[in-house]
Structure formats: structure tokens, C-alpha cells
Amino acid sequence: MSSQQAGVRIRWGVRVWIGAAALVALVLVAVVLLPGAPAGGGKPGAAGGGAAKRPGGLTAAVSAPFSAFTEGYDCYRIPTLITTKDGTLLAIAEARTASCNDIGDIDLVLKRSTDEGRTWGPMQVVRGAGDPGAYGNPVPVVDSASGRITLLHAYSTWTPDADGNRVRGPRELRLAHSTDDGAGWSTDPAPQPQLKGADWAWVSVGPGHGIQLTPTRPDRPGRLVVSADYRTESNESGAQLLYSDDGGLTWRPGARWGAPEGTPAPNEPALTQLPDGRIYVNARSTATCGTADHRVAAIVEDAAAPAVPEPGFLPVPALPAPPASGSVLQLPGGPLLLSAPSRPGAEFSDRWTLAVRTSKDEGRTWSKGGAVVLRERAGYSDMTVLPGGRVGMLYETANGTPHGYIKFTAFGPHELQAATEDLTPRRTTDATPYHNHAVVHGAPKLGNRPDGGKAMRFDGKDDFLRLIDCPDELRIGEGDFAVATWVKYKTRGQDRDSGLRQPLVWGYGQGPAAKQFRIEADPATGGLEATVNAGTGPASVATRTRVDDDAWHHVVLQRKGTRLELSVDGAPAATTGLTPDQMDFRPTGAFTVHLGTQPDYKAFYAGALDDVRIYGRALSGNDMARLRDGNDLTDQERVRLTFDRIW
Incomplete structure (x- = not known):
């Protein structure tokens, strides 16, 4: 019937x-x-x-x-x-x-x-x-x-x-x-x-x-x-x-x-x-x-x-x-x-x-x-x-x-x-006028920072955040851009043994032909590596020093013209050049920006993030110093996650 x-x-x-x-x-x-x-x-x-x-x-x-x-x-x-x-x-x-x-x-x-x-x-x-x-x-x-x-x-x-x-x-x-x-x-x-x-x-x-x-x-x-x-x-x-x-x-x-x-x-x-x-x-x-x-x-x-x-x-x-x-x-x-x-x-x-x-x-x-x-x-x-x-x-x-x-x-x-x-998903606030609030998955916890602020702590198992609904303001990759965040982690034995990199920030797709940008912790070196891919193959740059000392470090990935830069704590940036076919990695369809994992969910970050920001422009040395000092920097700011609360 x-x-x-x-x-x-x-x-x-x-x-x-x-x-x-x-x-x-x-x-x-x-x-x-x-x-x-x-x-x-x-x-x-x-x-x-x-x-x-x-x-x-x-x-x-x-x-x-x-x-x-x-x-x-x-x-x-x-x-x-x-x-x-x-x-x-x-x-x-x-x-x-x-x-x-x-x-x-x-x-x-x-x-x-x-x-x-x-x-x-x-x-x-x-x-x-x-x-x-x-x-x-x-x-x-x-x-x-x-x-x-x-x-x-x-x-x-x-x-x-x-x-x-x-x-x-x-x-x-x-x-x-x-x-x-x-x-x-x-x-x-x-x-x-x-x-x-x-x-x-x-x-x-x-x-x-x-x-x-x-x-x-x-x-x-x-x-x-x-x-x-x-x-x-x-x-x-x-x-x-x-x-x-x-x-x-x-x-x-x-x-x-x-x-x-x-x-x-x-x-x-x-x-x-x-x-x-x-x-x-x-x-x-x-x-x-x-x-x-x-x-x-x-x-x-x-x-x-x-x-x-x-x-x-x-x-x-x-x-x-x-x-x-x-x-x-x-x-x-x-x-x-x-x-x-x-x-x-x-x-x-x-x-x-x-x-x-x-x-x-x-x-x-x-x-x-x-x-x-x-x-x-x-x-x-x-x-x-x-x-x-x-x-x-x-x-x-x-x-x-x-x-x-x-x-x-x-x-x-x-x-x-x-x-x-x-079934209402938990979220944490994006403080920009775009209100691209991040959806919270797993059970990451808000921890206290020495300066009295909050930070998001990930357990390396199933904790991560997602920026969803693919708003146009997050289709970065045609011109200059910047991703800035505070990072605190210590390389674990299982991470070193597995050789899996831990994703901190991962935008868009995954795979050798997918448009993407990402920052990952490398357990082999104790440093960070950043990558962009316009679908023609990856272009990567890695930090020169270890950052897995369980202390807070301010990290900025950005593109200035034809250069990809990755800097830590205001030190001279590690850089690499981009060829013309590596320049534009904007996604043309639906996309997600992940924090703490990668799109296939086979690797997770164990550590803390704070004050995650995405800009539609490059940052000067003075801009990065202002962010490290805790000042606002709103010019072409597309996302600002300060992790004050989960709601």
C-alpha cells in the first residue's frame, strides 16, 4: 500500500x-x-x-x-x-x-x-x-x-x-x-x-x-x-x-x-x-x-x-x-x-x-x-x-x-x-561584519591564555572547526591575501611516528589537482609548512626554526605579489616564488575552510589556536606587529575568530 x-x-x-x-x-x-x-x-x-x-x-x-x-x-x-x-x-x-x-x-x-x-x-x-x-x-x-x-x-x-x-x-x-x-x-x-x-x-x-x-x-x-x-x-x-x-x-x-x-x-x-x-x-x-x-x-x-x-x-x-x-x-x-x-x-x-x-x-x-x-x-x-x-x-x-x-x-x-x-550546531563567533561564525565539531575546549584571553584547544582526535556556506569574501587566492593565527603545540610521539602533518588551517579542496591553501605542523622538523595550489601543483614554504615547544607563536601566511611568505613571531619570513600558473587558487564552486583538520578528516591537530584572521590583502611588518600586540586590524579583514565563547 x-x-x-x-x-x-x-x-x-x-x-x-x-x-x-x-x-x-x-x-x-x-x-x-x-x-x-x-x-x-x-x-x-x-x-x-x-x-x-x-x-x-x-x-x-x-x-x-x-x-x-x-x-x-x-x-x-x-x-x-x-x-x-x-x-x-x-x-x-x-x-x-x-x-x-x-x-x-x-x-x-x-x-x-x-x-x-x-x-x-x-x-x-x-x-x-x-x-x-x-x-x-x-x-x-x-x-x-x-x-x-x-x-x-x-x-x-x-x-x-x-x-x-x-x-x-x-x-x-x-x-x-x-x-x-x-x-x-x-x-x-x-x-x-x-x-x-x-x-x-x-x-x-x-x-x-x-x-x-x-x-x-x-x-x-x-x-x-x-x-x-x-x-x-x-x-x-x-x-x-x-x-x-x-x-x-x-x-x-x-x-x-x-x-x-x-x-x-x-x-x-x-x-x-x-x-x-x-x-x-x-x-x-x-x-x-x-x-x-x-x-x-x-x-x-x-x-x-x-x-x-x-x-x-x-x-x-x-x-x-x-x-x-x-x-x-x-x-x-x-x-x-x-x-x-x-x-x-x-x-x-x-x-x-x-x-x-x-x-x-x-x-x-x-x-x-x-x-x-x-x-x-x-x-x-x-x-x-x-x-x-x-x-x-x-x-x-x-x-x-x-x-x-x-x-x-x-x-x-x-x-x-x-x-x-x-541538532543545532555549536558555533564560535566571527567578530567581523561578515559573521562567518565557525561551526564547532567534536569537543574542543576553551582554555585560558596568560594574558587573560581565551584560546581553542584541539585534542588531535576529532576536534575541528569549519567555516561554511562558501561566502564570496572567503574566495581568496586571486591576489594578495594573509592568514594570521596564534599557535601553541608540542609534537607528540604518535605524530612523529606516523609522519602525518597536523593541519592548522586548510582552505578549500584536497589533492594534487584541487585549489587550496593550508598551514600544517610538520612532526619531522617541529616547524610549520604552508602550501598553496592553483590546481597545477603545490608551491610550499617552511619555517626555519622549530615552533613545537608548547609556547605561543604568532604565524602569518601571506602572498605579496608573486611571493609566498611564512613568518613566525615577526622574524624574517621564509619565502618562495610563484609562477604564473600558481597564482590563482580561488575555488569556483562550493568550499569549506577547516581549522584543526583537513577535508578528508584523516589528520587532526593537537594543540591550541587563537585569534585566527583572514585578510584580502598582504600585511606589512607594522601590521603584523600590531596583531602580535593585540591590536585590531580591520582593513580588508574577512574573518576574526577570537574564541571568546562557544555557543
């Missing part, structure tokens, strides 16, 4: 339509009678969590339907989950043959569970066996009258570009059906050209399941609705609803909303039906940098209308989330649920801390708290109501990455409430 239908299954295969009051009562009875799952979840205080370290959370996994490097595939992505009319769970995903990359041979695979997700049957390849093309974004929806399951999905071939690299060919939507509870599927490709606009350069559906609306007449099944997104050849992007009034046999385009080029647009929309019959659509926003609002939402009264009514899709405020697909689910008689990674940030790498939030006002506002499913890296998810009344969730995760494995968990409303915790 569809997770959105306002019906209650008394026994599998028998559906009774009841009034709202009775429905609420039955749901409450089910909640009371259902046993609770044990508390669990990911490792408390893992590096991905922005909130304070604390135990608890929902059960992280009941089962793992799809595991990377098994059953003939390297990676599984884009999970979707439905409950059939007969109470079977269907877990459907993309199976990627060579890697987790979006470019490659991709099949659609399915597993069935008849015990609410505790165990799963053998894998079925629904689409793609023997076909090198890409089948993606599976979106199933169930017709409650016939039990028919419709699977809308995208398909594209691959073509070489001018350099011989594989690129995606024209993309279209296709259709498959099952009339035997997901055991078998139609083999006709069933292209759906009417669902793609003539001027569309891109089309997709979901991800996530579709819904069946509450019937308006007893003799007529409810309308089936699926979400889609598109991009035109003129670069208008937007969302559209697709609907069927004959149980999924034929489909038509419905309400559409587009955003002009350069403005935020909805992407990967998820939908559910609200208690009053309207459709709530919550989508990932294409806006990443310069905003904390990475989700947009709209209300649609008629899926078949030509347009989403004004005001269309608006940003969802106060909902920290990175760019990622999420799932929405209206609980019968209960709150509206949203599952998505809850770590704030504008990069794909910010997909951490999968949590379930609630809304009691039809999605206008969302709770600051939520129940954490997994504190480590996690990506896309999908939710459905199980036959017994609990919620089932299918989600992406892996070791050290958000993608590769697909796991299943389940929880009841009472477990959701008991596991709720404050």
Missing part, C-alpha cells in the same frame, strides 16, 4: 476507510502496543556531528539490503522504499558496476522483504541487465485498488566527448509495472516522451517513492503522483509533478514551476499528502554558497494544474542541511517527517548525521531537534509506513563516505520522540 493513503490495514489484503478521529485512535493504539527498538545509532561524537557529543539516537541499522562490492556491483545508490498492498517491502536502488560515479553502467535492482525489513530475499535486476546504459532514479508508487506497482525511472545512453571521455547522452523517462507484489516486472521499455518537454536538456524523477492521494469518491482510486525535475536548453531549472488517474497505466505532466537561470531552483523533490489533501513538496535547492537555506518547499492543491501556485518554491529557513536528497512522510494522525543529513554546509562532503525532523504546521517550520539515525557520513534516504504502523527507512552510507552501502532501519513514533535531541 502507499505510505500516503489515509487507510488502515486491519489484516493484510483488507483495507478499511475510516474517519480521521478513528484513524488517530488506531494509530495511538498501534504505538502503544508496538515494542520499542533499543537505543543505538552511530558513534557518539563522531567527527561529522556539529552538535555536542551525546549518546542515543535511533537504531542505526536493522538490516543491509545492498552492500558495496557484493552481488556483482561496486556501489549502490539512490535508495527508494515502498510498502505494497500485500504488506511486502520493496527496496529499490541504482546498482553501479565500476564505482559510485554517476557516469557508468547503472542497473536498477530490487529486494523484497516480508518481515518488515528484518531479512531480504534475493536480488532482482529490474532494468539494465546486459545493457551498458544508465538506468536511474527509480520512483515506485502503488495503486491501492489493483495492487499494481508502477516504477517510473530515467534512462540514458553514453557518448564520448571530444577528448574521448564518456558523457551522458539524451535522457528520457521510462515505465515498468508489476502486478505480482514486485516479484516480476514488465519487460517493455515503455518510453514516456510526453513527460519530457521539447526544449528540455535534462529530466529526472524523484528520488524516492511516489504517492497515492486520498480518493475523492469511493468508486474511484486515488490519483497517483510522482515528482520530477528538469532543465531546459535555455538553462531554466525547476520541478514538475507527474500524475496518473488510471492506476499507473498512463501518465501526464502536471503542475510545473521553473526558476530563471541564476536563481535557486528545486532539485530532487520529495512529496507527501498533508491531512487536508494538499501536496507538500520539499526539495534540495540548487543554491549552495552564500546561504544556509539548502532546501526549498512548495504547496500544491491540484497536481494536474498547469503550474505550481504562487509563490512557488521558497527557501525553508532554520533547517540546517547540506545539498542532498531527503524524504518527507506525513504520518497518519501524526506529524510531518523529514529525513536528511543534518550537518550544515554547502558541499556534497557535508552529508553527515542523518536525522529525522518533525513539523507540526504542515512544513512551514521544522523542529530544531531531531532523532539521529547515523552520526557518521550518510546520504540519500526514503521512508515508508510499515504494515504494523512503524516507519521504515532506507538510506545510503559507507565507511568514510556517504555512499556505497544501503541500509534499512525502522522506528515507531514513540522511539522518534524519545531519541530527539537538539
Whole structure:
């Protein structure tokens, strides 16, 4: 059965339509009678969590339907989950043959569970066996009258570009059906050209399941609705609803909303039906940098209308989330649920801390708290109501990455409430007018300095800070710049043995072809090394003296013209020249500035930092002396972290 239908299954295969009051009562009875799952979840205080370290959370996994490097595939992505009319769970995903990359041979695979997700049957390849093309974004929806399951999905071939690299060919939507509870599927490709606009350069559906609306007449099944997104050849992007009034046999385009080029647009929309019959659509926003609002939402009264009514899709405020697909689910008689990674940030790498939030006002506002499913890296998810009344969730995760494995968990409303915790990330203040406050991860502590000030102390295990949302004022690297900070540390034996450098400040990406700047402590020399990379290879400069004496040192990394300089305590700077192709390391996309770690979180700083400043200009000797003496220096100051408090 569809997770959105306002019906209650008394026994599998028998559906009774009841009034709202009775429905609420039955749901409450089910909640009371259902046993609770044990508390669990990911490792408390893992590096991905922005909130304070604390135990608890929902059960992280009941089962793992799809595991990377098994059953003939390297990676599984884009999970979707439905409950059939007969109470079977269907877990459907993309199976990627060579890697987790979006470019490659991709099949659609399915597993069935008849015990609410505790165990799963053998894998079925629904689409793609023997076909090198890409089948993606599976979106199933169930017709409650016939039990028919419709699977809308995208398909594209691959073509070489001018350099011989594989690129995606024209993309279209296709259709498959099952009339035997997901055991078998139609083999006709069933292209759906009417669902793609003539001027569309891109089309997709979901991800996530579709819904069946509450019937308006007893003799007529409810309308089936699926979400889609598109991009035109003129670069208008937007969302559209697709609907069927004959149980999924034929489909038509419905309400559409587009955003002009350069403005935020909805992407990967998820939908559910609200208690009053309207459709709530919550989508990932294409806006990443310069905003904390990475989700947009709209209300649609008629899926078949030509347009989403004004005001269309608006940003969802106060909902920290990175760019990622999420799932929405209206609980019968209960709150509206949203599952998505809850770590704030504008990069794909910010997909951490999968949590379930609630809304009691039809999605206008969302709770600051939520129940954490997994504190480590996690990506896309999908939710459905199980036959017994609990919620089932299918989600992406892996070791050290958000993608590769697909796991299943389940929880009841009472477990959701008991596991709720404050997801608001802790921060420390940026005193400049830009207010680029740093997000605090792990449990770094504020320590006292001899001069009476405060400093941030990092434990070298999982403590770090992040400057997020990639504001334009932090896109330094085209011209002169400076990074200044006080540093206090002592080289530990394990650091010397491992040879790993400890990152103090790391801006942007990582790797030999990534634009970046960084300052690191070198355990081999006891000194510091600074590096910039414009994507053409690193240019580095190192201090001449040791600074790992557990005393405070003032460090300045800067570029003056074509020279890269690293100075300590006002002594003559170590310098190196920059070639023309090493000059511009500004990031062109989303980015993060880390303090105390590097972007892959495989090395951490053990020591203290204080008064971290970033300038859009070089500093003179007099400027550096003023900073060492504790004076303000605000000309072209982009960040000033004085670590007075954590809030």
C-alpha cells in the first residue's frame, strides 16, 4: 500500500476507510502496543556531528539490503522504499558496476522483504541487465485498488566527448509495472516522451517513492503522483509533478514551476499528502554558497494544474542541511517527517548525521531537534509506513563516505520522540561584519591564555572547526591575501611516528589537482609548512626554526605579489616564488575552510589556536606587529575568530 493513503490495514489484503478521529485512535493504539527498538545509532561524537557529543539516537541499522562490492556491483545508490498492498517491502536502488560515479553502467535492482525489513530475499535486476546504459532514479508508487506497482525511472545512453571521455547522452523517462507484489516486472521499455518537454536538456524523477492521494469518491482510486525535475536548453531549472488517474497505466505532466537561470531552483523533490489533501513538496535547492537555506518547499492543491501556485518554491529557513536528497512522510494522525543529513554546509562532503525532523504546521517550520539515525557520513534516504504502523527507512552510507552501502532501519513514533535531541550546531563567533561564525565539531575546549584571553584547544582526535556556506569574501587566492593565527603545540610521539602533518588551517579542496591553501605542523622538523595550489601543483614554504615547544607563536601566511611568505613571531619570513600558473587558487564552486583538520578528516591537530584572521590583502611588518600586540586590524579583514565563547 502507499505510505500516503489515509487507510488502515486491519489484516493484510483488507483495507478499511475510516474517519480521521478513528484513524488517530488506531494509530495511538498501534504505538502503544508496538515494542520499542533499543537505543543505538552511530558513534557518539563522531567527527561529522556539529552538535555536542551525546549518546542515543535511533537504531542505526536493522538490516543491509545492498552492500558495496557484493552481488556483482561496486556501489549502490539512490535508495527508494515502498510498502505494497500485500504488506511486502520493496527496496529499490541504482546498482553501479565500476564505482559510485554517476557516469557508468547503472542497473536498477530490487529486494523484497516480508518481515518488515528484518531479512531480504534475493536480488532482482529490474532494468539494465546486459545493457551498458544508465538506468536511474527509480520512483515506485502503488495503486491501492489493483495492487499494481508502477516504477517510473530515467534512462540514458553514453557518448564520448571530444577528448574521448564518456558523457551522458539524451535522457528520457521510462515505465515498468508489476502486478505480482514486485516479484516480476514488465519487460517493455515503455518510453514516456510526453513527460519530457521539447526544449528540455535534462529530466529526472524523484528520488524516492511516489504517492497515492486520498480518493475523492469511493468508486474511484486515488490519483497517483510522482515528482520530477528538469532543465531546459535555455538553462531554466525547476520541478514538475507527474500524475496518473488510471492506476499507473498512463501518465501526464502536471503542475510545473521553473526558476530563471541564476536563481535557486528545486532539485530532487520529495512529496507527501498533508491531512487536508494538499501536496507538500520539499526539495534540495540548487543554491549552495552564500546561504544556509539548502532546501526549498512548495504547496500544491491540484497536481494536474498547469503550474505550481504562487509563490512557488521558497527557501525553508532554520533547517540546517547540506545539498542532498531527503524524504518527507506525513504520518497518519501524526506529524510531518523529514529525513536528511543534518550537518550544515554547502558541499556534497557535508552529508553527515542523518536525522529525522518533525513539523507540526504542515512544513512551514521544522523542529530544531531531531532523532539521529547515523552520526557518521550518510546520504540519500526514503521512508515508508510499515504494515504494523512503524516507519521504515532506507538510506545510503559507507565507511568514510556517504555512499556505497544501503541500509534499512525502522522506528515507531514513540522511539522518534524519545531519541530527539537538539541538532543545532555549536558555533564560535566571527567578530567581523561578515559573521562567518565557525561551526564547532567534536569537543574542543576553551582554555585560558596568560594574558587573560581565551584560546581553542584541539585534542588531535576529532576536534575541528569549519567555516561554511562558501561566502564570496572567503574566495581568496586571486591576489594578495594573509592568514594570521596564534599557535601553541608540542609534537607528540604518535605524530612523529606516523609522519602525518597536523593541519592548522586548510582552505578549500584536497589533492594534487584541487585549489587550496593550508598551514600544517610538520612532526619531522617541529616547524610549520604552508602550501598553496592553483590546481597545477603545490608551491610550499617552511619555517626555519622549530615552533613545537608548547609556547605561543604568532604565524602569518601571506602572498605579496608573486611571493609566498611564512613568518613566525615577526622574524624574517621564509619565502618562495610563484609562477604564473600558481597564482590563482580561488575555488569556483562550493568550499569549506577547516581549522584543526583537513577535508578528508584523516589528520587532526593537537594543540591550541587563537585569534585566527583572514585578510584580502598582504600585511606589512607594522601590521603584523600590531596583531602580535593585540591590536585590531580591520582593513580588508574577512574573518576574526577570537574564541571568546562557544555557543
